[in-house]
Amino acid sequence: MKAIDVSNLNKAYRGEDMVLEDVSFDVQQGEFFVIVGPSGCGKSTLLRIIAGLEEISAGTLYMNGEEAGSKRPNERQISMVFQNYALFPHLSVRENILFGLHVKKIAKQQQQERCLEAAHLLGLDELLDRKPRELSGGQRQRVALGRAIASEAPICLMDEPLSNLDAKLRTKMRAEVRQLQRRLGMTMVYVTHDQVEAMTMADRIMVLNEGSIQQIGRPLDVYNYPQNLFVATFIGSPPMNITKTTRKGRRLQLTDGWTAAAPDLTEDVYAGVRPEHLTYAADAPPSFFATVEHLEILGTETLLMFRMNGELWIAKWPGQWDFREGQNIPLKVADDHIHFFNAATGERIGSRPLPAGLTMEAAL
Amino acid sequence: MIAVKDRLRAEPKSRWRFPVTLEGMLYLLPSIVLFAVFLFYPMFKTIYLSLFLTDAQGNAQIFVGLEHYSQLLSSPSFRASLKATVLFVLYTVPAGVILALGLALLANQKLKGIGFFRTLFSSTMGMSVAASSVIWLFIYNPAIGIANTIMTTLGLQEMQWLLNPDTALISVAIPTIWMNTGFSFLILLGGLHNIDASLYESGKIAGVSDFYSLRKITLPLLSPTLLFIVTVSLINSFQTFGQIDILTKGGPMESTNVIVYSIFKDAFVNFNIGSASAQAVLLFAFILIVTILQFKWSEKKVHYQ
Ligand SMILES: Nc1ncnc2c1ncn2[C@@H]1O[C@H](COP(=O)(O)OP(=O)(O)O)[C@@H](O)[C@H]1O
Numbered sequence A: 001m002k003a004i005d006v007s008n009l010n011k012a013y014r015g016e017d018m019v020l021e022d023v024s025f026d027v028q029q030g031e032f033f034v035i036v037g038p039s040g041c042g043k044s045t046l047l048r049i050i051a052g053l054e055e056i057s058a059g060t061l062y063m064n065g066e067e068a069g070s071k072r073p074n075e076r077q078i079s080m081v082f083q084n085y086a087l088f089p090h091l092s093v094r095e096n097i098l099f100g101l102h103v104k105k106i107a108k109q110q111q112q113e114r115c116l117e118a119a120h121l122l123g124l125d126e127l128l129d130r131k132p133r134e135l136s137g138g139q140r141q142r143v144a145l146g147r148a149i150a151s152e153a154p155i156c157l158m159d160e161p162l163s164n165l166d167a168k169l170r171t172k173m174r175a176e177v178r179q180l181q182r183r184l185g186m187t188m189v190y191v192t193h194d195q196v197e198a199m200t201m202a203d204r205i206m207v208l209n210e211g212s213i214q215q216i217g218r219p220l221d222v223y224n225y226p227q228n229l230f231v232a233t234f235i236g237s238p239p240m241n242i243t244k245t246t247r248k249g250r251r252l253q254l255t256d257g258w259t260a261a262a263p264d265l266t267e268d269v270y271a272g273v274r275p276e277h278l279t280y281a282a283d284a285p286p287s288f289f290a291t292v293e294h295l296e297i298l299g300t301e302t303l304l305m306f307r308m309n310g311e312l313w314i315a316k317w318p319g320q321w322d323f324r325e326g327q328n329i330p331l332k333v334a335d336d337h338i339h340f341f342n343a344a345t346g347e348r349i350g351s352r353p354l355p356a357g358l359t360m361e362a363a364l
Numbered sequence B: 001m002i003a004v005k006d007r008l009r010a011e012p013k014s015r016w017r018f019p020v021t022l023e024g025m026l027y028l029l030p031s032i033v034l035f036a037v038f039l040f041y042p043m044f045k046t047i048y049l050s051l052f053l054t055d056a057q058g059n060a061q062i063f064v065g066l067e068h069y070s071q072l073l074s075s076p077s078f079r080a081s082l083k084a085t086v087l088f089v090l091y092t093v094p095a096g097v098i099l100a101l102g103l104a105l106l107a108n109q110k111l112k113g114i115g116f117f118r119t120l121f122s123s124t125m126g127m128s129v130a131a132s133s134v135i136w137l138f139i140y141n142p143a144i145g146i147a148n149t150i151m152t153t154l155g156l157q158e159m160q161w162l163l164n165p166d167t168a169l170i171s172v173a174i175p176t177i178w179m180n181t182g183f184s185f186l187i188l189l190g191g192l193h194n195i196d197a198s199l200y201e202s203g204k205i206a207g208v209s210d211f212y213s214l215r216k217i218t219l220p221l222l223s224p225t226l227l228f229i230v231t232v233s234l235i236n237s238f239q240t241f242g243q244i245d246i247l248t249k250g251g252p253m254e255s256t257n258v259i260v261y262s263i264f265k266d267a268f269v270n271f272n273i274g275s276a277s278a279q280a281v282l283l284f285a286f287i288l289i290v291t292i293l294q295f296k297w298s299e300k301k302v303h304y305q
């Protein structure tokens, strides 16, 4: 069943520019749905609309099969974790976790049980009587999660919940949040600007840019078949390498001596190659030669930078490769690893539509 | 501090160095001088004068010890003054703070044109006591004042606001509340502004009532600001002078003769500077005690973040 169903949603703050434009998507029950996009693209606005903290300008919002656009936040059966955690500084961890439960007419005894259960799940047992200021960033984060868990709302909304944590803790919490969601079977709508979070946590991701949806799909589908140039360069680190092509009869030329079969199109075409698909042509005939401009050896992998028609391209290889800067090396790209995009619209050209029938229902 | 310590460690022991306490004193000197000239000297002089009989110029003549104090404490006039002062504080402080808080809560809503009301509510801050008092003198005028016009339109009896000993103190308290509201409002609005909006949104999602939010989120988080406002209002109210001088001159029948006004009269009308000084010292002690009690009492209830 669809936990959330958004159709043709528009949002403008007080008659200003459109912040969200014609947004339509749905979230299945029990799904971990990640909304990802650069800062300022309208992610928080969308989440706050789902929460009922902002009004819809046009379009419809259904939650659990019922019209929800006009419902108050507390009637939507949601919990929300804010970026700054929204902990009450004057209340103890226990009181923070239990905040507002009295409204749902839950017996005191049961409230305490829920609190202990949530605290136990998050490893907060020892900290229940502390104030938020006596906690570390990660512990505060857990208290915020604890409130969401104790409310037992079927839908949980999270707005960049990990962005205030340091890198190590973030990796740890990523796994924790994901496991928690699975264990409790809640529906999660998770907002982030970090494409790594999106890729690693999501059942499906929705890429948003400047208020409109760029692509919705399973992380690997989005990675392997980006719908347009924006998605191609936003998802993946380092991003996909892009270059302009010139037409040479029935083929497209990417650079001197490197051509590929031309798609059936008369407009200009951009070609894109993921960094890991640029391989070193030791024996095979190379696609082209590149002059090493810069090398970053990270231990487990090596980033090799060179110029392609003036653009900076990056190749990513596992292991440690020791080239010198200025060295001319042969590179190879398999034909089916080249992505083509319409230069005018940025849309992906032809090849490989998403595998049919693989919707969330089937995947779950 | 750290810099000083580091330097001490770095330098060889044999070289002469500026004593740290002296160096610290040097930094404090400007404020010490200002405090000494404008605060400590007058304060000690006042205490000194309160122990003497003085001539008309205010020079100490005969040492009388604590006689002024014992006379004051047994004098019905001083006790009436004390009572008027306490009543005045009770009339103005709670009402003023609650009014300012209410207005600040209203003005903190995100509504169209709220900026206009914010300016309006804080506008009394920009008015001098003298100007405001004159305005209220007109308002209270028995013949042409709007106060009585309102009473008659409401079908009530006309009143002799400032001339009746029973109503005079309240009639001075009302303009005082009006004058203080602007400042209190502005500070409280700033305090409200500092409360994270996501806390209220969290409350909304949980479905708590507005009143619950006010009680459990706003008031606790505003408590440091409230404490500040209450303290300042208390002290201000104990020291009220201008509006008394313009509206009632301590009358009728000494019903508005609050301590500061009584000090003024004793010192500059009756030239009894010794007694006036003793009153000032008593007032100082009184305010000090009230403020300490207030801080003690509120220690548990104020949440500093
Ligand atoms: N309350 C508001 N009033 C007016 N404009 C807003 C408001 N909140 C956000 N915006 C604008 O809407 C756009 C999207 O903001 P937001 O949803 O916060 O982006 P994101 O969360 O993706 O960084 C931004 O251009 C921002 O300036």
Ligand SMILES: [Mg+2]
Binding pocket: A043, A044, A045
């Ligand atoms: Mg945001």
